[in-house]
Amino acid sequence: MQWLLNLPTVLWRRLLLVLQGVGALFALVGTGLGALFGKGGTLAGRLGAALTEPASQRRVFAVLRLFQPNLVLKRRIIAAYPSNGVTAIATRRADVADILSRDADFGVVYAPRMEMITGGENFFLGMQDTPRYTQDVSNMRLAVRRDDVPSIVVPCVAQAAGEIVGAVPGAIDVPQALTQPVAAHLLDHYFGTPGPSQAAIVEWTTLLFWYLFIDLKADPELDAKATAAAAEFRAWLDGHIASRRAGEGAKDDILGRCIAMGDAGLPGMSDLGIRNNLIGLLIGELPTLSAAANLALDELLGRPEAFAGACEAARMGDDAALAAHVFEALxxxxxxxxxxxRAMCDTVIAGGQFRRRRIRKDTMVLAANLSAMFDPLEIPDAASFRTDRPWEVYMLWGYGLHSCFGAYINHAVLPAMLKPLLAQPNLRRAPGSRGQIDTAGTPFPQHLHLEFDT
Structure with missing residues (x-):
């Protein structure tokens, strides 16, 4: 009889799926008409800009969840990695989670570019579930310890962010003055890898993250820049490891722990292995922390009630409430x-369901985690901004075997990084375009000017 008791909930969620999809379709039609009759640039440019807005992305996924939850296109969308020229897009939460959990059927694709960056070796983010993957992840878990987060990582970030915000005269360019410097400071203080300069470590990690994960079209100009940056990064880190080993003495940071593990003869912890694993971690740390902090802040600024709640939580020292606002914004x-x-073999998505689709070997499969977090079949009140959601709702840093290695660091660092700024009185956007995110030709926020009362 339990199925009968659950029937009203199931029907209500199905109705929400329909209402969301139909409403999003009408909204997208309006977006298209606005682009058609808009001014400035070409129609394609105006339409492309409108459809890449976050709200438009969510509407596209809402339409797909209703009408084509597993869409298969005979089109190559990602040119940076080999495929058979077919792309599948999964939008229901159940299917997204299923794809990201079936590592034997849907494999990571990053190995060729990982090997370019390291000069020949893969990094565990680009490995399948192999003994080498288990070895490298286990080694780095011994060095990057979860109990470091409250004792080392959060105090480091909180102090650096507080000093920066306390020194600015009521105006700040958030990426340049706060989030990038704080993330770089964490690399220096906790990872033991400051780079030859803050500017260099920011440039290297940003370029290489872009090259690995965002350069879908295989831009030859970016390829050349990434190749040069990778060579510089390798050379500096090789020299830095040698210097630390030769004369700087033992330090309890990530690099120091890795060197000690290598000295103890732990497999996979040669200087080359240490260098390659650190390159992968550093690429994943600095650009993502800075970008995610600015995206969350920008989303909060566009939601006055939520923004006021986040600012109040920061001023009151309510870290749990502040984190809830930040991650709901994300x-x-x-x-x-x-x-x-990439499909590793002929397989299916949503087996046994009406939305079942056959997936051929080497098809590129896009698991839409943004869509999964708004699926009304599984997320209560999905369209609303709520700060009482359980952490399991969020798919912000992957899912399954290849979830972000530093997800628990991100979870603690992002609120701590933004807290001193959000606590400032009358925090607001700077006038005009300066108060909006400027990516400066990159995929990441490079400028966002805010003001506050001193």
Whole structure:
């Protein structure tokens, strides 16, 4: 009889799926008409800009969840990695989670570019579930310890962010003055890898993250820049490891722990292995922390009630409430709206369902984690901004075997990074375009000017 008791809930969620999809379709038609009759640039340019807005992305996924939850296109969308020229897009939460959990059927694709960056070796983010993957992840878990987060990582970030905000005269360019410097400071203080300069480590990690995960079209100009940056990064880090080993003495940071593990003869912890694993971690740390902090902040600024709640939580020292606001904002503006995998064999998505689709070997499969976080079949009140959601709702840093290695660091660092700024009185956007995110030709926020009362 339990199915009978659950029937009203199931029917209500199905109705919400329909209402969301139909409403989003009408909204997208309006967006298209606005682009058609708009001014400035070409129609294609205006339409492309409108459809890449976060709200438009969510509407596109809402339409797909209703009408084509597993869409298969005979089109190559990702040119940076080999495929058979077919792309599948999964939008229901159950299917997204299923794809990201079936590592034997849907594999990570990053190995060729990982190997370019390291000069020949893969990094565990680009590995399948192999003994080498288990070895490298286990080694780095011994060095990057979860109990470091409250004792080392959060105090480091909180102090650096507080000093920066306390020193600015009521106006700040958030990426340049706060989020990038704080993330770089964490690399220096906790990872033991400051780079030859802050500017260099920011440039290297940003370029290489862009090259690995965002350069879907295989831009030759970016390829050349990434190749040069990778060579510089390798050379500096090789020299830095040698210097630390030769004369700087033992330090309890990530690099120091890795060197000690290598000295103890732990497999996979040669200087080359240490360098390659650190390159992968550093690429994943600095750009993502800075970008995610700015996307969350921008989303909050566009929601006055939620923004006021986040500012009040920061001023009152309510870290749990502040974190809830930050991560709910990121649900609406995740850094990565899709996670891509390649089919390792002929297989199916949503087996046994009406939405079942056959997936041929080497098809590129886009698992839309943004869509999954708004699926009304599984997320209560999905369209609303709510700060009482359980952490399991969020798919902000992947899912399954290849979830972000530093997800628990991100979970603690992002609120701590933004807290001193959000606590400032009358925090607001600077006038005009300066108060909006400017990516400066990159995929990441590079400028966002805010003001506050001193």
């Amino acid at each position: 649900r609406f503006r995740p850094l990565n709206p899709v996670i891509y995998r």
